[in-house]
Amino acid sequence: MKPDDICPRPQAQSVGSTEPLAEPIYLSSVYRCHDPAEADAILSGQQAGYLYQRDGHPNARALAEKCRLLHAAQEAAICASGMSALAAIVLSQLRTGDHIIVAEQLYGRSQRLLTEEVSRLGISVTRVDTCQAHAVAAAVTAPTRLIIAETIANPTLRVIDIAALADVAHRAGALLAIDNTFASPVVCRPLAWGADLVFESLTKIMNGHSDVLLGLVCGNSHCWGRVGEVLASWGLVGAAFDCWLASRGIGTLALRVGRANDNALAVAARLVDAPQVEQVFYPGLKSHPDHELARRQFEGRFGAMVTFNLRGGRDAATRFIRAARQIPFSPSLGELCTTLSHPQSTSHRGLSEAERQALGISGGTIRLSVGIESPQFILAGLDEGLAAV
Ligand SMILES: *Cc1c(COP(=O)(O)O)cnc(C)c1O
Numbered sequence: 231m232k233p234d235d236i237c238p239r240p241q242a243q244s245v246g247s248t249e250p251l252a253e254p255i256y257l258s259s260v261y262r263c264h265d266p267a268e269a270d271a272i273l274s275g276q277q278a279g280y281l282y283q284r285d286g287h288p289n290a291r292a293l294a295e296k297c298r299l300l301h302a303a304q305e306a307a308i309c310a311s312g313m314s315a316l317a318a319i320v321l322s323q324l325r326t327g328d329h330i331i332v333a334e335q336l337y338g339r340s341q342r343l344l345t346e347e348v349s350r351l352g353i354s355v356t357r358v359d360t361c362q363a364h365a366v367a368a369a370v371t372a373p374t375r376l377i378i379a380e381t382i383a384n385p386t387l388r389v390i391d392i393a394a395l396a397d398v399a400h401r402a403g404a405l406l407a408i409d410n411t412f413a414s415p416v417v418c419r420p421l422a423w424g425a426d427l428v429f430e431s432l433t434k435i436m437n438g439h440s441d442v443l444l445g446l447v448c449g450n451s452h453c454w455g456r457v458g459e460v461l462a463s464w465g466l467v468g469a470a471f472d473c474w475l476a477s478r479g480i481g482t483l484a485l486r487v488g489r490a491n492d493n494a495l496a497v498a499a500r501l502v503d504a505p506q507v508e509q510v511f512y513p514g515l516k517s518h519p520d521h522e523l524a525r526r527q528f529e530g531r532f533g534a535m536v537t538f539n540l541r542g543g544r545d546a547a548t549r550f551i552r553a554a555r556q557i558p559f560s561p562s563l564g565e566l567c568t569t570l571s572h573p574q575s576t577s578h579r580g581l582s583e584a585e586r587q588a589l590g591i592s593g594g595t596i597r598l599s600v601g602i603e604s605p606q607f608i609l610a611g612l613d614e615g616l617a618a619v
Pocket residue numbers: 311312313314337339340380409411412430431432433434443444445
C-alpha cells in the first residue's frame with residue numbers, strides 16, 4: 231500500500247444505522263464482559279476483543295495497523311514513546327549475557343539506554359561506525375544478538391546501508407533493528423532491505439504536529455513472539471487520545487513528507503550558495519558521502535533534515551538563531567513548520583569537544599527540520615538569519 235492510501239478511516243462501528251466516518255476515541259480503561267466464558271476467551275487470545283487498556287485498545291490497534299501497512303510489516307505495535315519502543319525491542323529480544331552492537335551516532339537517549347541501562351542487565355555493548363559494514367562484522371562475537379542503527383543519523387545525516395548490515399547480522403545469527411525516525415516510511419522502509427525490526431518515534435514526523443509522545447515497533451513474525459507480553463507486563467502501551475491524534479496525523483503523512491522534502495532540497499541549495507556557510511549536510515546533495523546509497527535505498531526522497539556549519543562558530547550560530555525569528559529553536563523535528571536545533575547546546579551537549587569534532591559538530595552547527603510552509607517563506611527566514619551572521 232502507498233503512503234497516500236492510508237486515510238484516517240476508522241474500522242466501521244455502527245451508531246444506529248450509520249457509522250462514523252472519523253475514527254472514534256475509546257478512552258475507556260476497561261471493558262465490560264458478558265460472562266466468564268467471554269473473559270476467558272479474550273484473555274487467552276481465542277477471541278478478538280479488549281478487556282484492559284494496558285493490554286491493548288482500539289485506537290492503538292488502528293494506529294498500529296496504519297503503520298504496519300506503511301512499513302509492509304507482518305506485525306506492529308504502538309508504545310508510549312520512541313524510547314519505550316526501543317525498550318520493547320531490548321526487553322523482548324535480549325537476555326543477560328547477550329552482546330549488542332550499536333551505532334556510534336545514535337539519538338542521545340538511545341545511546342544512554344543501550345549503554346548504561348542495558349549494561350545493568352548484564353548485556354555487553356560495542357559501539358561502532360555502522361556506516362562501515364566491515365567494522366560491524368569485525369565487532370561480532372559469539373553472543374551477538376542484535377545490531378542497532380539509524381537509517382539517517384543526527385546531525386550529519388549519514389545514511390547506513392541496511393542490506394549490508396542485515397547481511398552481517400544474519401550471518402552472525404543476530405537481528406538488525408533500525409531506528410527509522412528521521413526517514414519515516416515515506417522515505418525508507420528498512421524491512422524491505424532485510425531489517426528484522428524497525429522502531430520510530432511517532433512523536434516526530436509520523437504524528438507531525440508536536441502534540442503527542444508515541445513510539446512504533448514493527449517487524450516480521452519470526453522475532454515477534456515476546457513483544458506483546460513485554461508491552462503489557464512492562465506497561466509500555468501508548469494512550470488512546472495520543473494514538474487517535476497520531477492516527478489523524480498519518481492521514482496527511484505523504485503530503486507533509488513530500489512537501490517538506492521538496493522544501494529541504496531548496497533549502498540545501500540556498501545554503502550551499504551562502505558565503506556564511508562552511509559546509510552543508512544533506513543526503514540529496516551530490517557532495518554528501520552517502521548520496522548514491524540514499525538514491526538507491528530511499529523512495530526517491532532524501533528527508534527533511536538539513537544540517538549546516540556556519541563560519542564563525544557558536545557566536546555566529548547565536549546571531550543566526552536570534553535573527554531567524556520565523557524559525558523556532560525547538561530541539562525536536564517533524565513539526566509542520568520549519569524548526570532548528572543547535573546540537574552543541576542540546577542533543578550533543580553530553581559529548582566532549584573531541585567527540586563532537588569527530589562527528590563533524592562545532593558551535594556553528596545548526597540542524598534544520600524543514601517544514602511545509604511555502605519555500606519562499608522558509609528561504610526568507612533563512613536569509614534573515616544569514617544576514618545577521
Ligand atoms: C525523538 C527520537 C527518539 C525517542 O523518541 P521519543 O518519542 O522522544 O521517546 C528516538 N530516536 C530518534 C532518532 C529520535 O529523534
